[in-house]
Amino acid sequence: MSGSFESLLARLRGGDGARRSGLLLIVALMLLALAGVGSLPTWITLTLAGLAMGMMVFIMASGLTLVFGLMDVLNFGHGAFISLGAFVGVSVMAALGPWMESASLAVNLAAVLAGAIIGMVVTGLFGYVFERLVVMPVYGNHLKQILITMGGLIVVEQLIYVVWGPDAIPIPRPETLKGALTFGDVVLEKYRLLAVAVGLVIFATMTAVLTRTKIGLLVRAGVENSEMVESLGYPVTRLFIAVFIAGSALAGLGGVMWGLYEEVITAHMGMSVMVMVFIVVIIGGLGSVEGCFLGALLVGLMNNYVAYLAPKMALGSSILLMVVILMWRPEGLLPVAKGR
Amino acid sequence: MSDRLTHGTPLRPPLLSLSGVHTHIGQYHILQGVDLDIPEGQLTMLLGRNGAGKTTTMRTIMGLWQPSRGEIRFDGAGLAGLPTPEIARRGIAYVPENMGIFGALTVQENMHLAARSGPMDSARLDWLFEVFPALKKFWKSPAGSLSGGQKQMLAIARAVIEPSRLLLIDEPTKGLAPAIVSALTGAILQLKSFGATILMVEQNFAMARAVGDTVAVMDDGRIVHRGLMADLAADKALQERLLGLSMDMHQ
Numbered sequence: 286m287s288g289s290f291e292s293l294l295a296r297l298r299g300g301d302g303a304r305r306s307g308l309l310l311i312v313a314l315m316l317l318a319l320a321g322v323g324s325l326p327t328w329i330t331l332t333l334a335g336l337a338m339g340m341m342v343f344i345m346a347s348g349l350t351l352v353f354g355l356m357d358v359l360n361f362g363h364g365a366f367i368s369l370g371a372f373v374g375v376s377v378m379a380a381l382g383p384w385m386e387s388a389s390l391a392v393n394l395a396a397v398l399a400g401a402i403i404g405m406v407v408t409g410l411f412g413y414v415f416e417r418l419v420v421m422p423v424y425g426n427h428l429k430q431i432l433i434t435m436g437g438l439i440v441v442e443q444l445i446y447v448v449w450g451p452d453a454i455p456i457p458r459p460e461t462l463k464g465a466l467t468f469g470d471v472v473l474e475k476y477r478l479l480a481v482a483v484g485l486v487i488f489a490t491m492t493a494v495l496t497r498t499k500i501g502l503l504v505r506a507g508v509e510n511s512e513m514v515e516s517l518g519y520p521v522t523r524l525f526i527a528v529f530i531a532g533s534a535l536a537g538l539g540g541v542m543w544g545l546y547e548e549v550i551t552a553h554m555g556m557s558v559m560v561m562v563f564i565v566v567i568i569g570g571l572g573s574v575e576g577c578f579l580g581a582l583l584v585g586l587m588n589n590y591v592a593y594l595a596p597k598m599a600l601g602s603s604i605l606l607m608v609v610i611l612m613w614r615p616e617g618l619l620p621v622a623k624g625r
Numbered sequence: 626m627s628d629r630l631t632h633g634t635p636l637r638p639p640l641l642s643l644s645g646v647h648t649h650i651g652q653y654h655i656l657q658g659v660d661l662d663i664p665e666g667q668l669t670m671l672l673g674r675n676g677a678g679k680t681t682t683m684r685t686i687m688g689l690w691q692p693s694r695g696e697i698r699f700d701g702a703g704l705a706g707l708p709t710p711e712i713a714r715r716g717i718a719y720v721p722e723n724m725g726i727f728g729a730l731t732v733q734e735n736m737h738l739a740a741r742s743g744p745m746d747s748a749r750l751d752w753l754f755e756v757f758p759a760l761k762k763f764w765k766s767p768a769g770s771l772s773g774g775q776k777q778m779l780a781i782a783r784a785v786i787e788p789s790r791l792l793l794i795d796e797p798t799k800g801l802a803p804a805i806v807s808a809l810t811g812a813i814l815q816l817k818s819f820g821a822t823i824l825m826v827e828q829n830f831a832m833a834r835a836v837g838d839t840v841a842v843m844d845d846g847r848i849v850h851r852g853l854m855a856d857l858a859a860d861k862a863l864q865e866r867l868l869g870l871s872m873d874m875h876q
Binding site: 499502503505506509510512513514515516517518519520521621622 | 687689708709710713714719721725727728729730734735737738739741769783
């Protein structure tokens with residue numbers, strides 16, 4: 286009995302308390318917004334929009350936070366994978382035009398899935414080349430990492446112009462994902478429901494991999510103390526490459542989903558979204574996937590509530606949220622204690 | 626240099642030997658020609674004042690810092706230039722000064738990662754639970770929530786769960802309460818009784834005397850004395866000359 290009590294205390298000291306604080310913050314924000322909005326149906330619609338945005342930003346940000354945590358690499362080129370994924374995915378979906386226009390949900394989802402998978406494969410492979418050519422030569426030097434990865438981002442944007450042209454490309458959503466479901470006064474956009482579902486599946490999969498597989502444990506251990514992981518006989522560089530590829534592929538998936546969400550894609554969409562991605566990574570605590578998830582939900586919800594209540598404050602609200610959280614927890618919601 | 630080891634005491638061939646090892650960290654020349662032999666089946670203490678180069682020696686052996694000159698041979702094969710994971714896989718386990726515990730992982734997960742070659746050996750695990758009962762009690766708890774002494778026990782348990790040829794332990798008693806130091810001393814003596822080869826850095830002279838077979842003393846990046854631990858423990862003048870104060874003053 287006393288053993289289990291001590292074990293519970295140990296778990297609370299070990300991070301459950303911080304996790305609970307993050308969740309309470311989300312609940313508090315939702316309740317505050319409910320009071321501000323004043324209408325339950327509108328609040329539900331805004332909450333769904335916020336959750337959908339948060340899930341998509343989480344998908345894009347999760348790889349970046351692990352890349353930073355594992356090898357201390359600041360990859361400002363992460364936005365390139367978002368843009369590239371969107372363009373590749375949309376090209377695939379455009380080629381599957383009849384599937385996108387079908388009245389069958391299954392066929393529509395198959396088209397989106399094909400675009401997402403091919404987008405992820407291409408960005409994953411591109412991530413491998415980017416890591417070897419651009420990132421590897423600047424391991425351990427933050428200034429060079431920022432400069433060269435920004436340069437890489439610009440080069441990729443220009444390559445997108447070369448292949449797909451300079452104009453924004455509109456993407457109609459698949460037929461059955463257009464419009465909204467209505468329940469009385471509550472309006473739930475279908476695509477946002479899909480985005481929330483995909484985000485939850487990705488988060489659950491990542492959590493399962495990180496907590497139930499040896500490679501996941503190694504990634505978490507490496508984020509905390511890569512030197513010790515090497516001292517136990519595991520090569521961290523190989524692990525990092527694998528994480529970089531997975532993070533790039535997830536950014537590509539995020540790009541496809543963000544493109545369908547905005548219904549238009551541009552070469553610089555990645556760079557535009559990166560502001561929000563960095564805010565989420567910082568709020569969550571560098572290197573923490575769980576923190577990134579909580580941070581993304583907070584930013585998504587805050588953005589949508591404020592956009593409704595005070596539209597001009599929308600982007601500023603995310604920055605304000607980051608400032609407030611950093612004043613409360615200077616290392617983010619769920620920081621990873623660095624052991625090296 | 627006093628060197629009773631090479632004059633009369635019969636020894637097994639060294640498992641690890643460092644010859645003329647130099648290590649630079651940035652512009653600093655830390656190790657300035659370290660010569661050190663670690664006999665198999667013995668516990669060698671590496672002593673010296675702060676900043677003498679003890680931790681750098683450990684890290685250089687592990688490949689965490691590469692030597693700029695000199696040779697490190699382990700079981701007859703050269704180690705210099707090899708990456709750290711390869712050195713670990715050749716049979717050298719390391720407990721760093723900061724313990725290197727993965728605080729976000731549970732005690733069980735920490736041990737699971739250390740058992741590189743597969744599932745943990747149950748007999749070995751039972752023995753570790755016997756020596757360090759706290760590990761069993763907090764098996765499912767995050768390692769970051771353990772006390773300093775419990776973390777040190779986990780660090781040592783993690784280093785021995787996988788069979789290794791040589792164990793490097795850097796200042797295991799640093800910052801620990803006397804009761805915990807006593808438990809750790811008992812555990813290390815048990816490890817010794819199984820024939821483990823250990824190189825240990827330690828500032829606690831009482832512990833060094835209790836567990837050490839042989840000793841090497843470092844100063845300014847070099848080994849300035851090698852001999853039997855018992856001889857150093859008995860010679861106060863030598864202790865004061867090499868370490869700045871006698872062991873008795875530390876007890």
